Structure formats: structure tokens, C-alpha cells
Amino acid sequence: MGSTDKKVSTDDGAARERPGCSISQVERALGILEGRWKLLIIHHLLVRQPRRFSELERAIPRVTQKMLIQQLRALEADGVVRRIVFPEVPPHVEYELTPTGTALTPALNALHDWAADTRPGA
Structure with missing residues (x-):
């Protein structure tokens, strides 16, 4: 698997926030691309x-x-x-x-x- 899995999940697979990036920022980015x-x-x-x-x-x-x-x-x-x-x-x-x-x-x-x-x- 590529390096992106290290950015969005922990070793046990539980989701976590990426440092410096809030959920609202991700929602805004997805809103632009939806x-x-x-x-x-x-x-x-x-x-x-x-x-x-x-x-x-x-x-x-x-x-x-x-x-x-x-x-x-x-x-x-x-x-x-x-x-x-x-x-x-x-x-x-x-x-x-x-x-x-x-x-x-x-x-x-x-x-x-x-x-x-x-x-x-x-």
C-alpha cells in the first residue's frame, strides 16, 4: 500500500486526523470537488x-x-x-x-x- 495509508489511519486501522488538517478543511475540499x-x-x-x-x-x-x-x-x-x-x-x-x-x-x-x-x- 502507498504512503497515504500512514497519513489517514493508525497501525490498527482506526481513522485519525492528519496533523494540520481539520475535518472541516477536508469537507470544504470535498465540497469543491463534489x-x-x-x-x-x-x-x-x-x-x-x-x-x-x-x-x-x-x-x-x-x-x-x-x-x-x-x-x-x-x-x-x-x-x-x-x-x-x-x-x-x-x-x-x-x-x-x-x-x-x-x-x-x-x-x-x-x-x-x-x-x-x-x-x-x-
């Missing part, structure tokens, strides 16, 4: 950025346009994503991660590794 599409949006921006709205729409085909807009606006409001507007006709808008969003790279890599190692129903 939503069906936010982690996928962040993932696609980590793979290649900046990305235009239409590129994100094609990369996540099951998301509706309305939901993608809502999730991007929420991520922008939380300082995870930056929206760049180019003053031209037709409008050209790109999205990229802020340093806060880029800081999620190790967490998403760990999630990727966990998903690769986990079998359905296991």
Missing part, C-alpha cells in the same frame, strides 16, 4: 490545457452542455479553473487549471492508480 463531472473536467485539463469548451464537450460526451457550463463556473468560482476569453468574433473561450487546480495532480494520479488496481466487485 459533482458528477468536476473530477473528469479536471482530469481532461491536466492531460492537456488550455482547452476550448467544445473540446471538453467532446472529451466528456455524456455531459450535457448546461451541466458542463455549471460545473466549469463552479470550478472557476472556487479558484480551480481559469476562464480565458479572447475578444474576437465568434467568441473564443478557453479553460485552464489554476495553480490550485494543478495541485490536484498527485491526488488524481493516486485515484488513477487505485482505479487501475481495483477490480469491480472486489
